[in-house]
Amino acid sequence: QQPVQSPQAVILREGEDAVINCSSSKALYSVHWYRQKHGEAPVFLMILLKGGEQKGHDKISASFNEKKQQSSLYLTASQLSYSGTYFCGTGFNDYKLSFGAGTTVTVRA
C-alpha cells in the first residue's frame, strides 16, 4: 500500500520552514525518510519506529503518530542544500518499504 505524501511540491526561501506529511491506510511498523537529488540515489535521513517518537537530524526532524498512521518531516530554517525530492518509505514488516510519490522541495536564495 503506497503512502500518500503532501504537498507534492513546495518552494521556500532560505531560512523558511516547511512540513511534509506522509499518511498510510495500514498500520505501520516504521517510517523511513529519504532525500533524493536529481540523478542521484536516495539518501537516508532517518527512521521512526512505532511508539510516537520524534527524531532530529541537524535542522530536519520528524514525528510518527502511530494511531493516525502518519508521519511528518519538518524542515527548519531551510538551506539551499535541502533542495531535492523527499520520500517517505512505510514499513509494514521489518524489511519491505513502500514509497510515496515524493515531495519536491526547492529552496531559493
Next chain:
Amino acid sequence: DTGVSQNPRHKITKRGQNVTFRCDPISEHNRLYWYRQTLGQGPEFLTYFQNEAQLEKSRLLSDRFSAERPKGSFSTLEIQRTEQGDSAMYLCASSLTTGDSEQFFGPGTRLTVL
C-alpha cells in the same frame, strides 16, 4: 568507497534483448533489495535477499525478471525480452538484518529500451 555500487550506470538496449545488472552491497550487509523507479515516482519494491535466499518477490516482477545472489554477496538482476515499459531506474539497496536498519541505496542503473 565502501557504499553500494551498481553496474552499468546506463544501459540502452533494443526491445527484445536481454540485459543484466549487477549490484555490490556494503560488505557486512546481509540484506539486499532491488527497486525500480520511474520518473516522478518513488522506488517500487521488486525483491529482496537475506544472504543468498530470495525471500520475497513483488507481483511487479514478471517471469521475464530474475534475480540472484549466488554467494550472499553481489546480486544480479536479469530482464529477458525487454519491453519499452521496462525503461526505468533500477536501484539496489542493502542493509543489516535488524528491522530498524536503514537501507543504503546504490546510484542505480538507468535502463532505456528502444
